[in-house]
Structure formats: C-alpha cells, structure tokens
Amino acid sequence: MTEQYDDRPDFTPYPGPAGGWGSLRSLADIIPREKNPVVTSAELLRQNKPDGFACVSCAWAKPDPTHAAEFCENGAKATAWEITSQRVTPAFFRQHTLTQLRGWSDYRLEEAGRLTHPMRYDAATDRYVVAPWEEAFAAIAARLKPLDPRSVVFYASGRASLETSFLWQLMARLYGNQNLPDSSNMCHESTSVGLKASIGVPVGTVKIEDFDHTDCILHFGQNVATNSPRMLHQLRAVHKRGAPIVVFNPLRERGLERFTDPQNPIEMATGGETPIATQYHQVIAGGDIAAMTGIAKWLIDNDRVDHDFVARHTHGYEAFAASVQAADWADIERESGLTRAAIEGVAAIYARAKAAMAIYGMGLTQHVKGVDNVRMLVNLMLMRGNIGKPGAGLCPVRGHSNVQGQRTVGITEKTELAPVDALKERYGFTPPTEKGLDTVEACRGIIDGTVKAFLSLGGNFARAVPETELVEDGWMRMDLSVQIATKLNRSHLLPAAGDTWLLPCLGRIERDLQETGPQRVTVEDSTSVIHASLGKVDPASPHLLSEPAIVAGIARALLPANPAVKWDEWIGDYALIRDEIAAIFPHFFARFNQRLAEEPGGFWKGNKASGREWDTPSGKAEFLAPAELNATGFAAADGRYRLLTLRSNDQFNTTVYGYSDRFRGINGTRQVVLMNRDDIAKAGLSNGQKVTLASDAGDNHDRRVGDLIVVEYNVPPGCIAAYYPECNPLIPLEHHAEESHVPAAKSVPVRIVA
Structure with missing residues (x-):
C-alpha cells in the first residue's frame, strides 16, 4: 500500500486542457494500482451503458446513443477503486487497533481495499472482530428497541439504489421516526x-x-x-x-x-x-x-x-x-x-x-x-x-x-414530502408526522447527546460534516453506530460507547445473486431519468450481503411481523420492490418494471415545471426577491477572508484517490491554502509559507486547521480556497444556509495565523 503524500510537494502550473492525455495518464496510474486491471478495463466498457452499470460516482445524465466509452477520468477512478483486488480482512484488524487507524489519512484508509466480513467493535482490544450476520442483526435490534425512535438517525449517502433507499425509509418509518437526512442536506x-x-x-x-x-x-x-x-x-x-x-x-x-x-x-x-x-x-x-x-x-x-x-x-x-x-x-x-x-x-x-x-x-x-x-x-x-x-x-x-433519486422514493425528514398517506394505506401502520432531523440537526443531537444511535447507509458522515471535533467527540458517546459500507473510512473508526457494527455490502458493479437470480437496481440522474444498473463482477468476498438484504435483515430483527411488509419476498426479487415503489409513487413510477424493459436507455420520470405547470400556492411561478446582495451571511472586515472549500481532481466527495490536483498544479499534498498574490503581500506572508487558518465566526469557539502551505493562485481578493474534508473543522455547525440548513462551505469566515 502506497501513501502518496510527499514531504516536498510540487506546485508547477499545469499547461494542458481538461481531458486529453492528462486524463489517460491518470487512468494509467490508478488502474494498475488497484491490482485488477483486466477486470477494470472490461467493466469500463459497460459503464453507463443501457445493459451495464450506472457509474458509482457522479449523477450526470447519459446521452442516447452513448459514446463508445461512456466514462470520465473520475468515473473510471471510482470503478477501479470499487473493484480493487485489495482486501481489508479480519487479519487486517488483528494487526491494527482503531486508535492506530485514526492516525491514517483518508486516502490510506480507503486504499487498504474492500471490507470482507461483518465486524463488531471489541472495546477490550480496540479492534474490530468478526461476527455472524444474524448476530449483528439481533444485536442492532436489541440496542434499538429500548430507545426512543426520535433519538435514532437513519442516514443515507447518495450511492444507494432506489430499491435500497425505499426499504431504508420504510424501515425507519415503521420503527417510528423520519430522521432521514442524506447527502442532499450537505449540498443541494x-x-x-x-x-x-x-x-x-x-x-x-x-x-x-x-x-x-x-x-x-x-x-x-x-x-x-x-x-x-x-x-x-x-x-x-x-x-x-x-x-x-x-x-x-x-x-x-x-x-x-x-x-x-x-x-x-x-x-x-x-x-x-x-x-x-x-x-x-x-x-x-x-x-x-x-x-x-x-x-x-x-x-x-x-x-x-x-x-x-x-x-x-x-x-x-x-x-x-x-x-x-x-x-x-x-x-x-x-x-x-x-x-x-x-x-x-x-x-x-x-x-x-x-x-x-x-x-x-x-x-x-x-x-x-x-x-x-x-x-x-x-x-x-x-x-x-x-x-x-x-x-x-x-x-x-x-x-x-443517486442522491436525487433517494429523495424521490422517500428519503426525507420533511413530512410534507413523505408519502405518509400511501404508506399508511398500503402497509397498515401510522407513519410519524413530526419533522425529522436533517444533517445539521442530527449533528446538534450527536453533540448534545440527544441522538443515541446512528445507522449509516454508506457515506462518511462524521468526516463530511462541519464542526468535526465536536461531532467526533459526541459520536463516541452514542449507544449505537451501524455503518454499511464497501471500504474503510474515518467514520468507522469512531466507536460508540455501546455497540459499533461495520457491515460490508456488495458494490453496484458486483453480481447480486438472489433467490430469483441476478438482480438489477435503479438510480436517478441529475435530469430526472431513471436508469437500470446490472453488476456482473464477482463479489469481493463470499461473506458480503447486498444493501437491500442488510436493510431487510435489520428490519426483520427490529420490527414486528407485518403481512403487508414482505421483506423475504422483496429481497428474493427486486422487481417486487419496484412494484412497491410504483404503488407508493404512481405519479413517477407507474409501470416501473415495464418501462425499464421498454426503455433500456432509461425513462424520464416527468416534471410539471418543464410543461409550465406550476405546483405553487398561486398556481404560477414565483418571483422571489433576495433580501441582500451578499450571500455569505457575514460582513467584510480587516483580516477576515471568505474561505471556499474545494475538492481536488483526485477526489470524489470524501474519497481521496491520490494527491495530484493536476488542473491546479498541486501535487504531493492536500495541506494548502490558495491565496491571491496581493493578499499574500498585504498579510505579510510569502508563497510556500506554512500558516494556520482560524475560525472568525465570532462565536468564541476556537476552530483551527494548521500546517497549510500558502500557494499563490488566481483567487479573487479577499477569498481563499482549501480542500475539504481537511478544512471542515473550520465550518461552524450554525454557519449554514437559511431555510435549507446546507453547511455554508463556500464562504466560511476565517483569519490567517502565520
């Protein structure tokens, strides 16, 4: 395993365009590194194709007809990353305590490879140890049953399929809550x-x-x-x-x-x-x-x-x-x-x-x-x-x-967006109607102790959110942490005070074989088109379960039997889950399975505004004037900068593929702060100097990120830029968008400490 961090980073500007030979050289690096080049190369030809699999990274639309190679540099990295031949086995955890692993970088943790066995945290040894699936489901249920459902969070990252997402929200609401934040809360x-x-x-x-x-x-x-x-x-x-x-x-x-x-x-x-x-x-x-x-x-x-x-x-x-x-x-x-x-x-x-x-x-x-x-x-x-x-x-x-699609099938904390009446009629229970917790509210609950359990369907929540230090401290005081994942990340290394479970799942590119044969899943792209996705690669381990099977396993152990909720039948045939989705959301998914067969390139779910139908109280589109010209929420002041957090060319969300931000000419490190030349001079700094960024939110909370190298860059005066998640500790939890609660990570008030 190679840690690509370089003590002598290079900041040579990149002269080339996007795409081109630079992209090909990048792929030539990562595909061999993941030690599965033959399979990866073959799978890339299936990526984003009607008879293939939907890319596991971004949600951009698929053209019709598709290109011969319908993948990009980052999509290819995501595929190589997921079907790597490297493995995190029980032997790996015998060699490393969680305390030791918390000292690893984001890159090194995920580069270790695919998780192979269900694991529970053993506090006595500070290690994960193997546990059978049924033991995991029973223990999770035993922790959840005595808790007030309102103290439990069911988080979903943007990768889970429509089928999995539907089951996830149904389980949460049958349990008695709709604390269903997802990665939409952090971005759109x-x-x-x-x-x-x-x-x-x-x-x-x-x-x-x-x-x-x-x-x-x-x-x-x-x-x-x-x-x-x-x-x-x-x-x-x-x-x-x-x-x-x-x-x-x-x-x-x-x-x-x-x-x-x-x-x-x-x-x-x-x-x-x-x-x-x-x-x-x-x-x-x-x-x-x-x-x-x-x-x-x-x-x-x-x-x-x-x-x-x-x-x-x-x-x-x-x-x-x-x-x-x-x-x-x-x-x-x-x-x-x-x-x-x-x-x-x-x-x-x-x-x-x-x-x-x-x-x-x-x-x-x-x-x-x-x-x-x-x-x-x-x-x-x-x-x-x-x-x-x-x-x-x-x-x-x-x-x-599939971050947009998850919302379409009910992953929401908002009652007005939830299909409450349809769920009640079809499954014979009374769904919760009080507003659930969004991401910011979930973080508040983790910090103040009112959130007792956190179940995560993918993602790296603790690393992705603001107020990193306080969230991590609160996380380790909870009663239960359950992480459904393909690879190791920092959120998995924060054991709860009670039980902590790490449940490895199949990836979307892998063959999902259930009772009725190979299963396909579906996702929604940015333009509201629904696509089928069929994995064919051999699973990383025979001990993996699919995401729907894991959700069903927890639900069966947790919830009373309900003849209308047929977990076993649904897991045996995902087409039956799509029938349920069609029944609950007929305006989007009528004839769901038939449309997938009739339109193999994907079908558009429809959009009233595209037809100039305005579903607003006035029945018309609304002009809504902003109250201010400045979107930052704070005033300019001497020494105060507007920090934009960015991701690199070698990154997708919190997943870091390497240390080459080719387009920005930054190689060998992520510990940088990009500054305007005049701002560097005005602050008495020099290019290449190490500095610390400190929060300037005015709330008397000391937030700092240090050892950042000043890099002269074409940034507007008064603005600086640095990478996330490294700089997430600088974002106050309450520095978020009004109404939507999206963390305001594109304009964070900070000062520079030389």
Missing part, C-alpha cells in the same frame, strides 16, 4: 427548497437533449472537470455550434476553459483543444446574487423582459422588479467583484438568446443565502421565459450518483 437542499417555492418542483427542468437546442448557457459555481466531466461533451458541442457559454466562478477551473476530447482521435493526435467558456467572470465568493441582480437590472432598463410569459405564468414580478431597480450599481459592483460593464455585457448576451439554460452547483447552494442564490437564478430564467421550452431551463448538477 438549497435547490430543493428554492426551486420548490419558485416553480413548484424541487429538481431541475432540463433534459440532456436541451443542450442540442440552447442558444446560451449561464454557468454558476460548478467545476465541471472535477465534478461531472462527462458534461464536457455536451458543453463542447454547444461551443461548436457557436452558442455562448458564460461562466461565473471564483476560481478559473480548467474544464471551463478548454477541453480535449479523449474520444476524438484528431484532437488527441494533434493536441487540439475546444474552448468552453465564451466569457469567464471571477465573481467573489458569495457575490452571485449581486451579479444576477445586475443582469436583471439591465434587462428591465432595456425592456428585454418577456412580458407575455411573465403575465401568463408568473406571480410577484412587480415587487421583484422594484427591488432590482432599487439596487445601486456601486453596491452591485462591490458585492460581486465585477464591473458594471462586464455584467451588462452578459445581460446583452442573455437577452439575444431565444432559449437559455442555467447550470449551477454548490457554488450557489453552500452559502448562508444559498436558497436566495437559487431563487435569484430562477428569477433570471423567468424574466426571459426560459423554463418550459426546448433548450431552456434550470440544470442543478447533482453530486452522488
């Missing part, structure tokens, strides 16, 4: 809240075909080359057609600048590149509302509003327009970090487009005013009638591969 809950209030649906409105018809793309706060590289094919095609792509992002990200298509022999042979961004505007962190207000102001002043659409389909325009007209250009320029001329130039481009799309990511959602960011972007689209026609609409880019 601002989208779900903002879009629901504005247009009546909590998801985006575009299909992948809209890229073929758009005249303009406005792209906010989303790093395509790292977070959804396959979208570069669609963006490249838009540029080739001559449609402008206007980017607003604090950092200049290579994938938004230029791209070499690895599947284009001419570009690869000649070193050809395709520019992506027509214009690139480095808005300051939290300055997007101001920039969008400036665009709206120009549209109103120059009478480029679609008044017919506004009159027929919207509500609240007059009040919104008045707030825009009242905004002062000096304030807009200060808060956005952009000039009036630059903003008005974008407005003129947008006004010329007959159909425009808005693409965005967590650069909008992870701010204190993240919901306002989303609503303001909706306002821009409504002003020109850019929802509900070909080539137009809203495109929030989701992260994990």
Whole structure:
C-alpha cells in the first residue's frame, strides 16, 4: 500500500486542457494500482451503458446513443477503486487497533481495499472482530428497541439504489421516526427548497437533449472537470455550434476553459483543444446574487423582459422588479467583484438568446443565502421565459450518483414530502408526522447527546460534516453506530460507547445473486431519468450481503411481523420492490418494471415545471426577491477572508484517490491554502509559507486547521480556497444556509495565523 503524500510537494502550473492525455495518464496510474486491471478495463466498457452499470460516482445524465466509452477520468477512478483486488480482512484488524487507524489519512484508509466480513467493535482490544450476520442483526435490534425512535438517525449517502433507499425509509418509518437526512442536506437542499417555492418542483427542468437546442448557457459555481466531466461533451458541442457559454466562478477551473476530447482521435493526435467558456467572470465568493441582480437590472432598463410569459405564468414580478431597480450599481459592483460593464455585457448576451439554460452547483447552494442564490437564478430564467421550452431551463448538477433519486422514493425528514398517506394505506401502520432531523440537526443531537444511535447507509458522515471535533467527540458517546459500507473510512473508526457494527455490502458493479437470480437496481440522474444498473463482477468476498438484504435483515430483527411488509419476498426479487415503489409513487413510477424493459436507455420520470405547470400556492411561478446582495451571511472586515472549500481532481466527495490536483498544479499534498498574490503581500506572508487558518465566526469557539502551505493562485481578493474534508473543522455547525440548513462551505469566515 502506497501513501502518496510527499514531504516536498510540487506546485508547477499545469499547461494542458481538461481531458486529453492528462486524463489517460491518470487512468494509467490508478488502474494498475488497484491490482485488477483486466477486470477494470472490461467493466469500463459497460459503464453507463443501457445493459451495464450506472457509474458509482457522479449523477450526470447519459446521452442516447452513448459514446463508445461512456466514462470520465473520475468515473473510471471510482470503478477501479470499487473493484480493487485489495482486501481489508479480519487479519487486517488483528494487526491494527482503531486508535492506530485514526492516525491514517483518508486516502490510506480507503486504499487498504474492500471490507470482507461483518465486524463488531471489541472495546477490550480496540479492534474490530468478526461476527455472524444474524448476530449483528439481533444485536442492532436489541440496542434499538429500548430507545426512543426520535433519538435514532437513519442516514443515507447518495450511492444507494432506489430499491435500497425505499426499504431504508420504510424501515425507519415503521420503527417510528423520519430522521432521514442524506447527502442532499450537505449540498443541494438549497435547490430543493428554492426551486420548490419558485416553480413548484424541487429538481431541475432540463433534459440532456436541451443542450442540442440552447442558444446560451449561464454557468454558476460548478467545476465541471472535477465534478461531472462527462458534461464536457455536451458543453463542447454547444461551443461548436457557436452558442455562448458564460461562466461565473471564483476560481478559473480548467474544464471551463478548454477541453480535449479523449474520444476524438484528431484532437488527441494533434493536441487540439475546444474552448468552453465564451466569457469567464471571477465573481467573489458569495457575490452571485449581486451579479444576477445586475443582469436583471439591465434587462428591465432595456425592456428585454418577456412580458407575455411573465403575465401568463408568473406571480410577484412587480415587487421583484422594484427591488432590482432599487439596487445601486456601486453596491452591485462591490458585492460581486465585477464591473458594471462586464455584467451588462452578459445581460446583452442573455437577452439575444431565444432559449437559455442555467447550470449551477454548490457554488450557489453552500452559502448562508444559498436558497436566495437559487431563487435569484430562477428569477433570471423567468424574466426571459426560459423554463418550459426546448433548450431552456434550470440544470442543478447533482453530486452522488443517486442522491436525487433517494429523495424521490422517500428519503426525507420533511413530512410534507413523505408519502405518509400511501404508506399508511398500503402497509397498515401510522407513519410519524413530526419533522425529522436533517444533517445539521442530527449533528446538534450527536453533540448534545440527544441522538443515541446512528445507522449509516454508506457515506462518511462524521468526516463530511462541519464542526468535526465536536461531532467526533459526541459520536463516541452514542449507544449505537451501524455503518454499511464497501471500504474503510474515518467514520468507522469512531466507536460508540455501546455497540459499533461495520457491515460490508456488495458494490453496484458486483453480481447480486438472489433467490430469483441476478438482480438489477435503479438510480436517478441529475435530469430526472431513471436508469437500470446490472453488476456482473464477482463479489469481493463470499461473506458480503447486498444493501437491500442488510436493510431487510435489520428490519426483520427490529420490527414486528407485518403481512403487508414482505421483506423475504422483496429481497428474493427486486422487481417486487419496484412494484412497491410504483404503488407508493404512481405519479413517477407507474409501470416501473415495464418501462425499464421498454426503455433500456432509461425513462424520464416527468416534471410539471418543464410543461409550465406550476405546483405553487398561486398556481404560477414565483418571483422571489433576495433580501441582500451578499450571500455569505457575514460582513467584510480587516483580516477576515471568505474561505471556499474545494475538492481536488483526485477526489470524489470524501474519497481521496491520490494527491495530484493536476488542473491546479498541486501535487504531493492536500495541506494548502490558495491565496491571491496581493493578499499574500498585504498579510505579510510569502508563497510556500506554512500558516494556520482560524475560525472568525465570532462565536468564541476556537476552530483551527494548521500546517497549510500558502500557494499563490488566481483567487479573487479577499477569498481563499482549501480542500475539504481537511478544512471542515473550520465550518461552524450554525454557519449554514437559511431555510435549507446546507453547511455554508463556500464562504466560511476565517483569519490567517502565520
């Protein structure tokens, strides 16, 4: 096992484009490293194909027809990572205590390989030891039964299938709670809240075909080359057609600048590149509302509003327009970090487009005013009638591969989004109706001791959330921790005071053989298309169970028998689970199994707003004016910086594949802070100096992350950037988006201590 951290890191700028030979060299590194190159290479040809498996990393849409190789660099890394030949066996835990393993890096823990046996924590030896599955299920149930259900959290990461997610939420509600936070709470809950209030649906409105018809793309706060590289094919095609792509992002990200298509022999042979961004505007962190207000102001002043659409389909325009007209250009320029001329130039481009799309990511959602960011972007689209026609609409880019789908099938802490009546009628019980805990509220409960048990369907919750130190301390005081996982991560190394269980599951790429034969599962992509996924690789261990089987095993031990809840039959045939999903959610999943057979490339679940039906109290799309131009939630002050937490090119969420952030020219370390040249000089620092970041939230809590190397980088003045999860300890738990509670990780108030 190789730890790739280098005591002498390299900061040589990378001259190449996104994609191209750099991507191929990256794959040439990781595939042999995972020691299963033949199987991995064969499986990559099945990735994101109608008869193959859905990528286990991002949720970007699949084109029809698919490319010959329908995977990106990061997707290939995720596949190699999951079907590695390296194993974490019982012998591994005999060699290492949990105390020792907590000193390992995120990379080294997961690089150790796939978990092979169900394990329980033995406090006497500080080690995991093997335990039979039935013992695990019985012990978990024995811990849960005496607890108040409201003190238990059922967390879900974004990778679990629709089938597993449906069973997970059903088990939680049958037990008596809907503490069902998921990774949406950490990223796109601002989208779900903002879009629901504005247009009546909590998801985006575009299909992948809209890229073929758009005249303009406005792209906010989303790093395509790292977070959804396959979208570069669609963006490249838009540029080739001559449609402008206007980017607003604090950092200049290579994938938004230029791209070499690895599947284009001419570009690869000649070193050809395709520019992506027509214009690139480095808005300051939290300055997007101001920039969008400036665009709206120009549209109103120059009478480029679609008044017919506004009159027929919207509500609240007059009040919104008045707030825009009242905004002062000096304030807009200060808060956005952009000039009036630059903003008005974008407005003129947008006004010329007959159909425009808005693409965005967590650069909008992870701010204190993240919901306002989303609503303001909706306002821009409504002003020109850019929802509900070909080539137009809203495109929030989701992260994990089924994070949107989990919400669709009931993973939610909100009663108004839960299918309470349908569950009651079909399964003969009274579901809970009080609001459950979201991620921030779950963290509060872990810290103050009101959360007694935490069951995690995948993910690395304790490492991914803010207020890391307090959460970890609280975690080890709980009565029960249950972690369903494929690989080892830091959350598994925090034993609860009572019982701790580590339950290894099949990965999506592996063959899932049940009573009726091989099983396929389903996922939902960012554009609301449902895809089937069939794994064929031999399981990493004969001792693994599938995620649905593990959920059913816990549920059978925990819950009283219910003739309407047929755990054994459902696990024997996942098609029966899909029948249950169709019965509970008929508006999305009618004829679920038949549609999968009829539409092997995936079926669109439908979207009212795409048809200009507005499921809002007024029956129309709502203009909702933001209260402020600054989305950070805090004021500027001498010595206070806006920290943006980032992930590297060698990372997916908390999974770190290595120490090469190729596009940013950072190799051999993740302990860096990216700073503007003038800010370095003003602070009396030097490039390469080590510093500590300290929280400047004003709450008297001492949060620090040290030994960070100052790296001169093209960052807007007053903004700095560093990697997560390493810098998550700097994020106060209460520094989150209003309404949605998404941690505001894209504008964290910090100071630099030399």
